[in-house]
Amino acid sequence: MGMSKQDLAKRFKALRSSSQTSLAQAIPLAQEGVTVVSDEEATQSGPSLKRRRPLDQPKVVVGETAGISARSEHTFSSKGPPLQEGSSSVCYSFWDSQFNHRAHSRAHNVFDGDLHCLLNQEVDVIQEDIDGFLHKTKVSVAAMCDKLSRVSVVEKDRAAELALTKAQLIAAKEEVVRLSNEIDGLQGLKAKLKERGERITELETELQQVKDEFAEKEKSWLALEEKLANEAASTYEVGFEAEQVRLLCPSADVSTADASKVVLDDRLVEE
Numbered sequence: 001m002g003m004s005k006q007d008l009a010k011r012f013k014a015l016r017s018s019s020q021t022s023l024a025q026a027i028p029l030a031q032e033g034v035t036v037v038s039d040e041e042a043t044q045s046g047p048s049l050k051r052r053r054p055l056d057q058p059k060v061v062v063g064e065t066a067g068i069s070a071r072s073e074h075t076f077s078s079k080g081p082p083l084q085e086g087s088s089s090v091c092y093s094f095w096d097s098q099f100n101h102r103a104h105s106r107a108h109n110v111f112d113g114d115l116h117c118l119l120n121q122e123v124d125v126i127q128e129d130i131d132g133f134l135h136k137t138k139v140s141v142a143a144m145c146d147k148l149s150r151v152s153v154v155e156k157d158r159a160a161e162l163a164l165t166k167a168q169l170i171a172a173k174e175e176v177v178r179l180s181n182e183i184d185g186l187q188g189l190k191a192k193l194k195e196r197g198e199r200i201t202e203l204e205t206e207l208q209q210v211k212d213e214f215a216e217k218e219k220s221w222l223a224l225e226e227k228l229a230n231e232a233a234s235t236y237e238v239g240f241e242a243e244q245v246r247l248l249c250p251s252a253d254v255s256t257a258d259a260s261k262v263v264l265d266d267r268l269v270e271e
Contacts, residue, residue: 093099118126261268 094101256268261270263269
């Protein structure tokens with residue numbers, strides 16, 4: 001019986017994970033060709049769709065795989081000698097126009113069991129699987145291209161944001177340098193203001209001392225003024241009295257009179 005798409009996918013993954021053989025080991029398998037025995041009981045096609053082989057032809061050999069050896073040799077010879085067993089270098093590229101993708105796929109991606117199962121399936125089933133795989137591949141490629149386009153746009157936006165952020169960072173660093181210079185200048189101004197403040201405090205102290213001295217001198221001036229006024233008044237009073245005595249007693253001698261002295265025991269003495 002034929003295998004479903006899920007079974008084929010599982011088998012393909014299992015074979016791909018377990019297949020680690022080199023190209024030199026895969027080429028002889030491709031050169032030998034794939035021989036498939038058409039069994040009426042094993043095929044899915046109806047008896048009316050089958051063609052019986054003549055008795056003189058014991059087996060059916062797939063024609064496309066029979067020429068793999070020649071195509072492989074042509075492919076490898078166009079790009080250099082084929083890889084030897086144990087070689088790890090590739091002398092050709094998948095993007096080369098002369099690269100034989102069909103021969104490479106037959107040598108690396110086609111296995112006997114898978115090919116046997118596919119050849120025993122109906123052509124319509126194989127064609128449907130091919131169309132489904134192609135459709136999924138096209139849709140997946142389109143979706144991947146759209147996603148890559150969106151990612152590219154996002155990367156451009158991120159790059160623009162990063163450039164803007166870098167420019168802002170540079171401007172911020174320049175502003176920090178400018179503010180640092182201003183702070184240094186303000187520190188010098190602050191020191192000058194501190195010196196001026198100390199000088200102002202000294203001047204205020206000196207001014208207060210001058211005010212105190214002025215107040216004391218003002219008090220002494222007032223006391224002196226009062227004293228002088230009293231002395232002037234006393235002198236005027238004594239003079240007034242002496243003039244009266246001279247007028248009333250012209251013969252009296254008042255030259256010895258002294259306003260700063262007092263009469264004590266009929267004598268003029270100092271106060």
